[in-house]
Structures are given as C-alpha cells and as structure tokens.
Amino acid sequence: MATALKNLSSYNAEDMPDASNVAIGIVVSEWNSEVTGPLLDGALNTLVKHGVNPENIWVENVPGTFELPLGAKYFAEDGDVDAVICIGCVIQGETPHFDFVCDAAANGIMRVGLDYGIPVIFGVLTTLTQEQALDRAGGKHGNKGIEAAVTALRMIRLGDELAS
Secondary structure, three states: OOHHHOOOOOOOHHHOOOOOOOOEEEEEEOOOHHHHHHHHHHHHHHHHHOOOOHHHEEEEEEOOHHHHHHHHHHHHHHOOOOEEEEEEEEEOOOOOHHHHHHHHHHHHHHHHHHHHOOOEEEEEEEEOOHHHHHHOEEEOOEEHHHHHHHHHHHHHHHHHHHHO
16 A cells, blocks of 8 residues: 555544454554654554543553564463554664564564464554654654554454354
C-alpha cells in the first residue's frame, strides 16, 4: 500500500467489532520515541474508542524495533492477551543496518503470531526520512498506530468468527 494514496487513520468505524471483552498487549520501541509516542497514543485512543477497557491494555517498552518480536513473544506466552500490537520506527541511514532491522522485525513479528495463534500486528514504520515518519505518526498521512489498533480488533474478530 502506498501511504501517499491512503490516510492511515481512515477506516469504516461502523465495521468495527465490539471490543469490550478484549485484552491487548502493546510493545513499543523506545528508539525514535518522537515517532513511536504518537503512534502509541493513536493506538491507545482507538482501542478505547472501540470499547477496550483501559485496564485490559498493557504497554511495555523495549529498547528498539529489533526487540519487538521478543516483547511480543513474552505477551503471547503469558496468554492473557487476545492480540499484541508492535510499534516501532526504523529510518534508513547510510548503512545496511536499516535492512537487517526491518527484515528481522517483520519476520519475527510474523513468526510470533503464527507460533502462538494470536494476532501480532506490525505497527512499524520503515521510512527513508524522519519527515516521512512524522507524516505517518499523526501528520499528513494520518497515524499508523490507529491502523494497527483497527487491524488488531478486526483480526481478533476474524479468529473468533472462524473458531465458532
């Protein structure tokens, strides 16, 4: 999806499931906190807006995006959450570090979801510049934290529907 063609905060609110009995873990990278902070706020506000009790939302910080999969695994192993949202931001620099971190985070987050059978959401920005990251953390392209929360709730609903 090309973000330039879509606002990350746009979704059909009428299509959202009842989330009053949902528990969510959120793992947030401390690296690039000027970006991950607004992403977290977007996710939290959206979850509460759609009925998640704030007492059923747990937020834990990890040092960077590379550590998100292990943080997600800790939540999944605990078994008290219906989904985990991973929030991070990797901005391309002058070395291949960007590629290694992005690849490891994406594959690790996917693996935790598949291994534990719960939605583990990739709320990670992978941008070329700081400006692009800020544009997607509440700026002109919306807030990927909102998108991550919506995705978590919809995936929980899908799992529930298919299990019944």
